Amino acid sequence: MNAFTGGVRAIVVVGLLAMAPALAQAQSVTMAISSEPSTLDPQKTMDGGERRVNDNVFEALLSRNADSELAPGLAIELPKRIDDTTWQFKLRQGVKFHNGELFNADAVVHSVTRIFSPEYKSTVLGDLTGIKGAEKVDDHTVNIKTTRLDTLLPARMYWLKIVPMKGSEDPSFASKPVGTGPYRVTEWVRGNYVQLERNPDYWGPKPQIEKARYRFVSEGGTALAGLIAGEFDFVDNLQAEFARQAPQVARRQGLEHSFSAISTENPATKDKRVRQALNYAVDKEALAESLFMGFAKPARGQMIGDKSFGFNDALKPWPYDPAKARALLKEAGAEGSTIEYVVPASRWPKSKEMGEAIAGYWQAVGLKTDLKVLEFSQFLVRLRDRKVRPDVIFSSHNNALMEAERTVQVFYQSIDKATSSSIVDAKADQLVAAAGNEPDNARRKAIYNELMQRGYDEAWFLFLLNTDDVYGLSKRMTWKPRLDNKVFLSEMTVK
Amino acid sequence: MNELSWFVVRRLFQGLVVVLTVTAIVFVVTRLIGDPVAIMLPLDATEAQRETLRRALGLDQPVYLQFIDFLRSLFALDFGESYWQHRPNIDIIRERLPATFQLVGAGMLLAVVLALPLGTVAAMYPGRLPDRITSALSLVGLSVPLFWLGLILIYVFAAQLRILPSSGPGTFVHLVLPAVTLALPSAGRLAMLVRSSLIDELNAPYVKTAVAKGLPLWRILGVHTYVNAAVPTLTMIGWEVTRSLAGHTIIVETVFAWPGLGLAAIQAIQREDLLLLQAIVFVVALMVVVINLALDLVYKFIDPRISV
Numbered sequence: 001m002n003a004f005t006g007g008v009r010a011i012v013v014v015g016l017l018a019m020a021p022a023l024a025q026a027q028s029v030t031m032a033i034s035s036e037p038s039t040l041d042p043q044k045t046m047d048g049g050e051r052r053v054n055d056n057v058f059e060a061l062l063s064r065n066a067d068s069e070l071a072p073g074l075a076i077e078l079p080k081r082i083d084d085t086t087w088q089f090k091l092r093q094g095v096k097f098h099n100g101e102l103f104n105a106d107a108v109v110h111s112v113t114r115i116f117s118p119e120y121k122s123t124v125l126g127d128l129t130g131i132k133g134a135e136k137v138d139d140h141t142v143n144i145k146t147t148r149l150d151t152l153l154p155a156r157m158y159w160l161k162i163v164p165m166k167g168s169e170d171p172s173f174a175s176k177p178v179g180t181g182p183y184r185v186t187e188w189v190r191g192n193y194v195q196l197e198r199n200p201d202y203w204g205p206k207p208q209i210e211k212a213r214y215r216f217v218s219e220g221g222t223a224l225a226g227l228i229a230g231e232f233d234f235v236d237n238l239q240a241e242f243a244r245q246a247p248q249v250a251r252r253q254g255l256e257h258s259f260s261a262i263s264t265e266n267p268a269t270k271d272k273r274v275r276q277a278l279n280y281a282v283d284k285e286a287l288a289e290s291l292f293m294g295f296a297k298p299a300r301g302q303m304i305g306d307k308s309f310g311f312n313d314a315l316k317p318w319p320y321d322p323a324k325a326r327a328l329l330k331e332a333g334a335e336g337s338t339i340e341y342v343v344p345a346s347r348w349p350k351s352k353e354m355g356e357a358i359a360g361y362w363q364a365v366g367l368k369t370d371l372k373v374l375e376f377s378q379f380l381v382r383l384r385d386r387k388v389r390p391d392v393i394f395s396s397h398n399n400a401l402m403e404a405e406r407t408v409q410v411f412y413q414s415i416d417k418a419t420s421s422s423i424v425d426a427k428a429d430q431l432v433a434a435a436g437n438e439p440d441n442a443r444r445k446a447i448y449n450e451l452m453q454r455g456y457d458e459a460w461f462l463f464l465l466n467t468d469d470v471y472g473l474s475k476r477m478t479w480k481p482r483l484d485n486k487v488f489l490s491e492m493t494v495k
Numbered sequence: 496m497n498e499l500s501w502f503v504v505r506r507l508f509q510g511l512v513v514v515l516t517v518t519a520i521v522f523v524v525t526r527l528i529g530d531p532v533a534i535m536l537p538l539d540a541t542e543a544q545r546e547t548l549r550r551a552l553g554l555d556q557p558v559y560l561q562f563i564d565f566l567r568s569l570f571a572l573d574f575g576e577s578y579w580q581h582r583p584n585i586d587i588i589r590e591r592l593p594a595t596f597q598l599v600g601a602g603m604l605l606a607v608v609l610a611l612p613l614g615t616v617a618a619m620y621p622g623r624l625p626d627r628i629t630s631a632l633s634l635v636g637l638s639v640p641l642f643w644l645g646l647i648l649i650y651v652f653a654a655q656l657r658i659l660p661s662s663g664p665g666t667f668v669h670l671v672l673p674a675v676t677l678a679l680p681s682a683g684r685l686a687m688l689v690r691s692s693l694i695d696e697l698n699a700p701y702v703k704t705a706v707a708k709g710l711p712l713w714r715i716l717g718v719h720t721y722v723n724a725a726v727p728t729l730t731m732i733g734w735e736v737t738r739s740l741a742g743h744t745i746i747v748e749t750v751f752a753w754p755g756l757g758l759a760a761i762q763a764i765q766r767e768d769l770l771l772l773q774a775i776v777f778v779v780a781l782m783v784v785v786i787n788l789a790l791d792l793v794y795k796f797i798d799p800r801i802s803v
Contacts, residue, residue, distance in 0.1 A: 035762070036754075038580045045581070046535070121551055123535055125544070174581065190590050191754020192664050217662055217752040218762075221646045226661040228654040377767065380533040419541060 027494050028211035029233040029477070031487075032223045036216040037194065040185060041174040042161040043115040045123050052236065053194050053214055056489045057098075058161035058179035061089050061108065062154055068307050068402065068483040070154050074103060074162055074180065084149045084439075085132070089157075091140040095203045097164040098184040105136040110165045112144065127159045127401055149439055155401040182207050182490045191216075196489070207490035227472045233494060234479075235472035236487070239349075240293040246472040251295060252481035254469040257303040258348060258396045260341070260358075260462040261411065261422040263389040268339055273332040275459035278339070278392065279318040280325035281365040282358050288465055291350045291357070295468040301456040303397040303407055305466060307483055309441075310404025310448030315456050318463050325365040338368040342390040344379035351394055354464065386415055389422045392462060400484065404448040408432050411461070412451050423460045499795070506791065510784030515566075517780045521773055522565060526558055531578055531767035552578060565773065574774035579766040584774040587759060592778075594664055595755030598747065599739045601670055602677030607732060609682040614689025615716065621694055629686060636683025641743055645676040645750035662752040673751040677743055681735040688731045692724040699723075725797055733790040737783050 037050035042058045063073035070078060074095065079087040095103040112134035115122050131153070132145040146153055167178035175188055182202045187195040194214040198207060215232070217223040220239045226232045227246055235246070243249045262275045269275055284298035300306070301315035329335050339362060343355030352373050359369035372390075374382065382390055399407050413432050414424045431451050438444040455461060469485050476495040482488075532549045549555050553564070568575060574584035617629035652672060653661035660669050696702060697720060705715045744757030752758075756775055763772040794801050 038766075041581075121548070123548065126536075126540060191594065191758075215663055215752065216754075218758075219646075219662075219750050219752070222649055222662045222750055222752060225646075225649045225654040229657050229661050231653075231661055377530055377533060380530065384533070 027209045028213070029209055029489070029492065029494055030213045030215060030231060031234040031236070032215050032217045032226060032232040033236045034216070034218050034223075036191065039174045040177040040188065040194070041168075042177065042179070043111070043120075043122055043124065043163060044174070046126075049214075049216065052487055053185070053196070054161065054177065054179070055181075055486050056183040056196060056212070057177055057181045057185055058163070059181050060159065060161055061091075061157045064158060064482070064484060066480075066482075070158065073158075074108075079144070079154055079157075081153075082143070085146045087144045087146070087153045088137070089142045089144065091142065092203065093140055095180050096201055097167055097178050097180050098199060099164060099167045099178045101164040101166055101178075103162065103164075103180050104139045105142045106139075107162055107165055108142045109134040109136050110168070111160065111162045114163065114168060115160065124159075127406075128156050131156065149437065151439060151441070151444065152401055152403055152405055155403055159400065183212065205490075208493045209489050212489050224472065227474065230474065232472075233474040233477045234487070234492075238470045238472040240295045240470060242472070243293060243295070243470060247475045248473040248477065250471045250473050250479060250481050251468045252483060253297065253305065254398075254467060254485055255305055255308075255400065255402070255483065256348075256396060256398045256467045256469075257299050257305070258351070258354065258394070258464040258467065259299065259303055260392045260394045260464065261420070262392050262460060262462060263422040264458070264460065265415075265422075265424055266340075266389060266391045268334075268337055268391045271332040271334060272458060273328040274334045274337075277325040277328040277332070277334075277365065277367075278362065278462050279459055280321045280328065281367075282361045282462065282464075283320040284317060284464060285320065287354060287357060291353050292465065292467060295470050296465040299463045299466045301463050302452045303411065303461070303463075304399050304402075304404055305483070308399060308402040308404065310407075310445055310452070312449045312452035312456075314449075315452060318456075322361075322365050329366060335366050336368065338370050340370045340372065340391040341394070342372045342374060342379065342382050342392070343394040344376045345373050347376045347379075348394075348396040349467070351396070355394055358462070383420060389415065393422065395420065402484070404452070405435065408435065408448065408451050412455055423458075425454075425458070425460075428454060502791075503788070506788050510781075510788065513784055514777060514780040518569075518773060518777050519562070521776045522562055522769075523558070525767075525769045525772060526561075530554075531769055534767045535578060565770075569777065574777075575770040577763075577768055577771045579763065579768040579771065584771045587771060588756065588774060588778055591754060591756045591759045594753055595740070595744055595748070595757065597670060598673055598677060598744060598753060598755055599736060601674035602739060602747075603681065603732065603736055605674055605678035606681035606685055606735065609678065610685035610689055613682075614686040615693060617686070617690040618693035618697060621690075626690070629690065633683040633686040633690075636679045637687070638683075639680065641676060641680060641746045642750060644679060645673070645747060648672050648676055649750070662750075664754055673747050673753050676750070677739055677747045680743075681739070685728070685731055685735065689724065689728055692727045693720060696720040696723050722797065726794055726801075729790060729793060729797075733786055736786055740782055740786075741779050 033049050033052045035049040037053055038045060038047050039050060040054060042054040059074050061073055061075040063071050065071040074092050075089040076092050077090055079089045082088050091105060097103060112131065114120060130146050130148065130150045132147045135143045135145065137143055144153060162180065164178050167173060177185055182199055182204060183196040184199045185194060186197045196212045198210045217226065220242060223232065223235045224242045224245060227235050238246060238249065262269050262278060264270060288294060288296040288298060298317035300317055302312060304311050341355060341359060343351055345352050355371055355373060359371040362369045383393060397407060409432060410418055410420050412428050413421055414429050415421050417429060428451060431447050435444055435447040438447060469481055471481060473479060477492060479492040532545050532554065536545060536548060553561065576582065577584050577587055580587060613629045617626040620626050649661050649672060652659040659672055663669060702715060702720060705719065744755055745761055747753065748755045748758035749761055756779065760772065760775045763775060
């Protein structure tokens with residue numbers, strides 16, 4: 001061995017020794033999610049598994065901060081509305097996609113055009129309704145056009161992930177996606193896992209976790225066992241029954257509100273006093289305690305949470321008062337009448353059990369309940385039937401845009417105007433229309449508040465629960481859940 | 496054409512009828528009970544949005560036209576594209592089949608390996624302690640619900656003892672718990688059957704003669720009785736394999752997050768992915784037919800007296 005190779009060896013050895021602590025610190029986590037992504041194309045489909053992975057791989061023009069307020073993302077500031085139907089976004093410079101493509105106005109225009117293209121057949125356009133298109137102003141400025149005045153456009157853009165121009169046209173994009181986010185997909189073994197790795201060229205702060213593996217475990221008991229065994233660091237949607245056994249539980253009041261729509265037209269529930277009695281009769285606290293182990297609270301007389309725009313702070317949960325319910329039924333001459341209650345057997349946690357418990361509460365105040373627990377697709381047929389409304393039909397609402405607009409359009413308008421309404425009320429229709437045309441935030445909020453109040457006073461709904469999002473964590477994990485139920489690896493740290 | 500070839504052709508034709516009937520039933524039932532469009536779109540999607548998607552998926556056509564279309568593509572071995580994964584169903588099935596074969600193969604092998612000695616011991620001492628223990632074990636094995644058994648095994652061996660992984664595919668050790676779960680109920684049923692068929696044989700005059708001749712026990716069992724008991728046992732094994740493929744794997748694969756055909760079936764049902772579900776049912780029905788045909792040929796081989 002000559003002096004030169006000896007020197008090289010020494011350097012290599014020293015170098016390896018120096019790297020050793022860095023290697024030891026390389027943090028990797030395993031995340032159990034309940035379903036495998038159907039695709040990793042972020043614009044294609046409504047899919048929980050896809051979202052769990054891609055929220056770390058792609059970014060939108062806007063983000064939300066820890067308080068759930070809109071904040072800059074790929075745009076450097078919140079957009080400005082420059083006329084009734086145009087919002088202007090200033091873009092971050094020097095951001096690159098994982099394949100090296102530059103993020104710029106062209107990428108934004110492409111992303112908007114792509115998701116709305118009819119041949120592409122995206123099924124996630126619901127929250128994006130009203131966007132007409134995007135125009136490039138210069139390399140780092142984009143105008144988003146809306147079909148009409150749309151105060152929600154910034155909130156909508158939080159849900160539109162930006163894809164690269166060239167990369168997204170590659171046929172492999174759906175299995176090897178390319179974004180700008182803090183993590184990139186390195187491997188997807190179908191049926192087994194998706195592997196993410198920290199993006200070394202990320203424009204933002206460097207997250208602690210270097211590698212993450214997403215496993216797909218649909219059975220809650222199996223996921224819990226994996227968590228106890230130390231195989232998983234994170235379990236999505238932990239069932240409340242398992243919370244006590246999990247090494248660590250993270251919970252946060254979520255956006256999901258269960259309720260039931262009461263028909264204002266059917267003979268059995270036409271009388272407001274009957275609708276109020278249906279609310280008084282049900283012990284919401286008890287449902288939250290016994291069915292959700294306390295991982296839920298009675299909803300505050302509306303289907304949106306206190307962080308959402310339009311939330312009416314004056315409303316309180318509907319009190320449990322069976323005596324009052326009985327009195328109201330007597331007044332209305334409705335004692336002993338039969339109420340049809342349609343409930344889905346699945347889709348929302350504990351819907352069937354809630355339906356059965358509620359039928360029991362109604363029974364207790366002297367009503368008969370014709371409880372119909374239906375398979376979800378059969379349930380949808382009833383929900384969508386505009387002509388024959390059930391007296392009461394169970395539903396659940398999750399307003400991800402965090403502004404009342406969608407809530408009131410879907411539930412607080414007359415049957416002929418809304419997709420899932422059971423009411424007929426000219427005043428409500430007028431208010432919903434007015435809110436849609438009102439650019440002034442204070443005035444719009446006042447209209448929403450009035451609508452919420454009216455829905456409560458008229459008892460158009462049986463207000464039920466606002467459920468928590470519950471997650472299982474390993475002992476070594478530190479993480480705080482977000483209100484919008486997104487799970488960012490960049491917000492997690494492990495010991 | 497000789498007798499055997501005729502037999503195979505006849506059975507293949509019968510099999511085809513079975514496969515088509517099963518597929519047709521699934522086709523009609525899935526279309527009666529669900530609307531994939533309703534599941535795929537958000538709850539508050541408008542009627543116009545739903546109509547667009549319905550047209551895009553070809554669901555606006557009358558059911559009989561959809562069925563003819565479906566049959567035509569089946570004969571071209573084109574299973575269509577999955578609504579759920581947006582890629583050809585045949586790719587999904589091809590990915591999932593090996594996992595199911597592994598699971599069923601290992602599970603059934605284990606079941607036979609457990610059942611043969613247990614059943615034999617029980618048959619040799621009918622009514623005595625070894626028999627009672629075996630029968631009790633078999634009874635427990637065949638009556639535990641698979642779902643519960645799987646979770647209990649995971650809880651004990653993964654969460655508490657931490658000697659086996661809780662779920663997922665990967666290495667050989669990942670296969671242990673799902674295979675054991677699949678095997679135990681089958682082993683219970685098989686052991687009972689081996690026991691009763693052996694008892695019948697052991698009481699037969701030829702065995703008494705053999706014993707009187709002074710033949711050793713292993714020879715009596717190995718050369719005579721096992722071969723005679725093989726036909727009912729093989730029938731039962733075939734039946735267990737069929738049950739596993741067409742039912743039990745759905746449960747076991749779900750509990751263990753094992754990415755086989757059964758898990759794909761349940762996912763297709765949850766997402767109302769009609770084309771994928773039909774394709775899976777078609778493939779499973781085909782496998783069942785092939786297994787039965789193979790068994791018929793094996794019977795003929797074991798016992799030439801069986802007429803085909």
